[in-house]
Amino acid sequence: MSLTAERLDRIQPSLTIAISTVARRMIAEGKNVISLSQGEPDFDTPQHIKDAAIRALQNGETKYTDVSGTRALRQAVAEKFRRDTGIDYTPEEIIVSTGAKQVLFNAMVATLNAGDEVIIPSPCWVSYPDIVTLADGKPVLVPCGQNAGFKLRPEDLEAAITPNTRWFMMNNPSNPTGAAYSAEELKAITDVLLRHPHVWVLTDDIYDSLVYGGFKPGTIVAVEPRLKDRTLTVHGVSKAYAMTGWRIGFAGGPVALIKAMDKLQSQSTSNPNSIAQAAAIEALTGPQDSVEAMRKVFEERRNLVVKMLNEAPGMTCGNPDGAFYVYPSVAGCIGKTSKGGVLIKDDEAFALTLLAEEGVATVHGAAFCFPGYIRISYANATEELREACTRIQRFCRELH
């Protein structure tokens, strides 16, 4: 009998381990390493949100809450959805979980039977296919190329849907590409989905407050209210309010689905941390100026990084509308040799050699099911980003 259950063996080993291991070793050796690999804002949680947590501590909010979150938080989430997207959810149509990741996990485990298919546009966050696989489902990746701005074409979605399709799952704006869909672009997608009433729709909008150049992202239910009774709108406080460590995510959706997810959560973790829930209420209902302040800084950084990467020979980088990632192609570098004599045979070799020779940590595209690229997170101080991009330029210039 093997140690682990078969379902666990289906999860692929982390592709980023090689890089993070080398990065850690270099840092321990005193090397100057700049990490552009993190998936979290470099800002601290705003003070007024911390203050709300501290008040909750002092008020003894240390007991079990409803499994799906306190009513006060679910009301705040409902208000947030109404304010930001115009979608009306009642508190019964909302669940709060330990991070948006648990929302996805709950949704998949609550709905997937063995062999059910889940359509995921790629590049994608690797947890999407992993969670689907863990829940006995089958990820169906639909590649979205750089020339389409890493966005799904409606005809490709149509072609991917089969009678076994259980979910269509999208991330808007996207990790790892930063690509974001406007309401008009989503309309073409929702038109396809309307024709397939057996498919659940999940939209993970966790980055939607981080958009640039006046871009306005759409969201499925706002664009097509007729999909509301089979759409799960996922969000959280991690990215917008720099609250990753608090672990609070949430979703709005039809009562039957929310109830099913609640049931599952009641048997796996119960309620999310009660103090963090109080902090999340303040984040959602308190002053929102910190969000705009962080957004502005991210926008300056995006502009800097895109400009500098496009000046690196062999790289091409689009100018994405959201999130805090860019996803440049390194196709022009493949097959060349680095200054240190390493053959850049693929994106992983590029990332590893860049780290070894210039001390810049990135994540290679294979980790997002879409090789030939690297993901660069610009959640770093501006000066640090400038230095990192200078090193990348030098690295690329010296390839031969």
Add this chain to the structure above:
Amino acid sequence: MPGFSQRLSRVELAASVQMTIKARELKAAGKPVITLTTGEPNFDSPPRAIEAAHQAALLGDTKYPPQDGTRALKQAIQRKFRRDSNLDYALDEITVSNGGKQCIFNAVMATVDPGDEVVIPVPSWIAYTQMVQLCEGVPVLVSSPQNNGFKPRPEDIDAAITPRTRWLILNNPNNPTGACCSAGELAAIAAVMRRHPHVWIMSDDMYEHLVFDGFKATTFAEVAPDLKDRTLTITGVSKTYAMTGWRIGFAGGPKPLIKAMTVMQGQATAGVSTVGQAAAAAALDGPQDGVEVQIAAYKRRRDLAVEMLNASKGISCHKPEGAFYVFPNVAGCLGKITTGGRRLDTDEDVCLALLEEQYVATVHGAAYHMSPFLRISTATADDELLEGLKRIQVFCEGLRSI
């Protein structure tokens, strides 16, 4: 609407939650409800835990934590296992989860394939069977009868084990009965387990510190160090430190199992709330005198409950070693009619009639796989518990034969 998974239909909402919701509805309708259903202490979290969380937030400890817990908390857990149970775990033999519940969930999800069997002595917390069923495993229930102090007999465990058995789950002290096996009783179970090297042992010790009359709760790996490499020791801060809402549980076990559980958690929730972890470390490391105060209160209430329940017509109540529950037998109430005219055929009937006629909320034994019993939580203020018990006596007094 698109559909749901078959596995979900095997899971139900916990009966204690259902009863709590019913009680809340009656309360909202203005009824004077006494709630004896809750599984959480009625005390506040220790000030040092609150202060530590406060500091963590202020100092910017608000980023993604490592998925298996912060180093500081894992070190505190290491000291705790050594101090309380004489158990040495390396840091990579420890993992932190969102409540003890998630430790169990991770372990079961990471190891149980469809058709695998898990031996569970009952009465037991309902979550064990539910999680096994969620993984398409088969719960194999072993009765821990009242005449054995609600403890499992080693020979019954032995008989339940087959080549498909993956786990034996022990819960000491036990929810819902409060029963706690002594070191000697655990040693007898260990002797059985030595003959079955293919079986993991899970020791859920969430209530370990809540024991009375000088009883000392020991954990399985402490009694059987030679079985430590296939034992998972689970506990947390919820019950000992009145920190239920913080959602911090943890486990010590062999490295490959801990690693598999962390992989599982990485896909389900990732790491655990950072402020909660800081608070838990402070609770584990600080002075432990707050625990003594709570133990004294729970003992006082247990004694009161056992005495008053045994004075209720038709009820007999065993006196448990620990936890904050008693599990009275209501066989003598069955086949009777209440003053409200309800006929009592099952413990669920008793439970519902008690709520609707006397506004006392309890949970029926069937929800814990053993009838006809009630679970009564003593994590209730003394005066409220007293009033609840008085009403149970009135309820029993009013029962008449058909």
